[in-house]
Amino acid sequence: MTKPCIICVAITGSVPRTADNPAVPVTIEQQIESTQAAHEAGAAICHAHVRDENETPTSDPDRFARLMEGLRRHCPDMIIQLSTGGRSGAGKERGGMLPLRPEMASLSVGSNNFPTRVYENPPDLVDWLAAEMRHHDVMPEIEAFDLSHIFKAAEMNGDGRIRGNAYVQFVMGVKNAMPADSRVFDIYVETMARLLPNSEWCAAGIGRHQLEVNEWSVSAGGHART
Amino acid sequence: MTKPCIICVAITGSVPRTADNPAVPVTIEQQIESTQAAHEAGAAICHAHVRDENETPTSDPDRFARLMEGLRRHCPDMIIQLSTGGRSGAGKERGGMLPLRPEMASLSVGSNNFPTRVYENPPDLVDWLAAEMRHHDVMPEIEAFDLSHIFKAAEMNGDGRIRGNAYVQFVMGVKNAMPADSRVFDIYVETMARLLPNSEWCAAGIGRHQLEVNEWSVSAGGHART
Ligand SMILES: [Zn+2]
Ligand SMILES: [Zn+2]
Ligand SMILES: [Zn+2]
Ligand SMILES: [Zn+2]
Structure with missing residues (x-):
């Protein structure tokens, strides 16, 4: 495997708060600072969430705009993934x-359970998000929380709802969704080779599974998310 | 494969109406009649939904009670699965x-997309349904719409939320969920052998996939649903 490994840093995620882990950057300024550090350490992609003043995850476009502005200034060659x-x-x-x-x-293409609730991605919302991404020239990273999500990505790539080579991330270790299982990881890689042979993939192990899944990912020729 | 093949008949399902297919039995009387015919033809399990007077699927316990009464009378040795x-x-x-x-x-243990909506099975509802089944001595048939659902069944079997040997049905060919794919079918069988080695499984191909999936199922030693 001589393919260069793209490191993707998820600076905040949507779950932890400073009360859980004081090291988690939650303000825009903290996020920019820690992304810059990760970038200097080799991260090429920044996967970003934003929080409101109560540290609650939000989709607020103004906050995302401020984050992007700061990242463009401090890490001009970094790929920004919202x-x-x-x-x-x-x-x-x-x-x-x-x-x-x-x-x-990021683009979720199916629904699944999360620790305490349903992660709802109804088909019409998936199609609308994909259309918005095409319209604004945004490359989707498909979040595969289960095997059928790779099939759905391939279907959408085949009919043009996802343009170019779909980029897929395997998400493993979320309670009530797919666990971090090395045989399933191999099955995901095999399924990508069969259905989306020109696509890149990466893998994210959640929480305590992070290092383990990164190792599988790097040794199988995928990218890693930290 | 010398294991006897259990045939499971799904007499009505929840989707088609008489306007779509006049042969679909929707009244309780029609259901009992067609189950009896299937039973005489060899079906051992009857998977049943009920409809209200407008042919809309319902969970009405009174209708289920009338159906069970009729089935007990006409097919006394048939296994009833509601x-x-x-x-x-x-x-x-x-x-x-x-x-x-x-x-x-039937017991769904995860969520997934259906053709036009999310099939919602939030974790607390899954646990409540499983508890009700334990309380009333009802054996669950786990509906696996995706690979992680087999992992969830194994987890629930391991900690006693599902008692005895979990029985799992692979559901394939529902739009926006897992397609009818023979490689995935093999992966399902392999995963059952690894995680739930003492369990029985069966497979259901939806609509035009029915015969194909039954063939895979019978040749791999599983049960078939028609
Ligand atoms: Zn990534
Ligand atoms: Zn994220
Ligand atoms: Zn069955
Ligand atoms: Zn059913």
Whole structure:
């Protein structure tokens, strides 16, 4: 495997608060600072969520705009990937930052359970988010929380709802969704090779699974998210 | 494969109406009649939904009770499996028929997309339905719409939320969920052998995929649903 490994840093995520972990950057300024440090350490992609003044995840386009501005200034060659995930808002709110034209945005293409609730991505919302991404030239990163999500990505790539080579991230270790299981990781890689042979993929292990999943990912030729 | 093949007949399902297919039995009397015919042809399990007077799927326990009464009379040795699926009601309504103590009931353990909406099975509802089934001695048939659902079934079997040997059905070919894919079918079988080695499984191909999936199922030693 001589393919260069793209490191993708998720600076904040949508779950932890400073009360849980004082090291988590939650203000825009803290996020920019820690992204710059990660960038200097080699991270090429910044996967970003934003928080409101109560540290609650939000889809607020103004906050995303401020974050992007700071990142453009401090890490001009970094690829910015904004989250359209469902922890930060409901329905079309989740895509309100897409007109900012980040290089990438996350796109969930199916629904699944999360620790205490359903992660809802109804088919019409998936199609609308994908259309907004095409319209604003944003490359989607497909969040695969389960095997069928890779099939859905391939279907949408095949009919043009996702343009170019779909980029897929395997998310493992979220309670009530897919666990961090090395055999499933291999199955994901095999399924990508079969259905989306020209696509890149990366893998994210949540919480205590992070290092383990990164190791599988790097040794199988994928990218890593930290 | 010398294991006897259990044939499971789904007499009505929750989607088609008589306007779509006049052969679909929707009244209780029609259902009993066509189940008896299937039973004489070899079906051992009857997977049942019920409809209201407008042919709309319902979880109404009274209708389920009338259906069970008729089946007990006409097919006394048949295993009755009632649906707790989400097309027929919302929340705990879906388990309102479990006190009738059918031999089996369907249990979805995760969420996924359906053709036009999210099939919502929030974790607390899954746990409540499983508890009701334990309480009333009903054997769950786990509906696996995606790979992680087999992991969830194994987790619930391991900690006693599902007692005995979990019985799992692979559901393939529902739009926006897992397609009818023979490689995935093999992966499902492999995953069952790894995580739930003492469990039985069966497979259902939806609509035009029915015969294909039954063939895979029978040749791999599983049961078939028609
Ligand atoms: Zn990534
Ligand atoms: Zn994220
Ligand atoms: Zn069955
Ligand atoms: Zn059913």
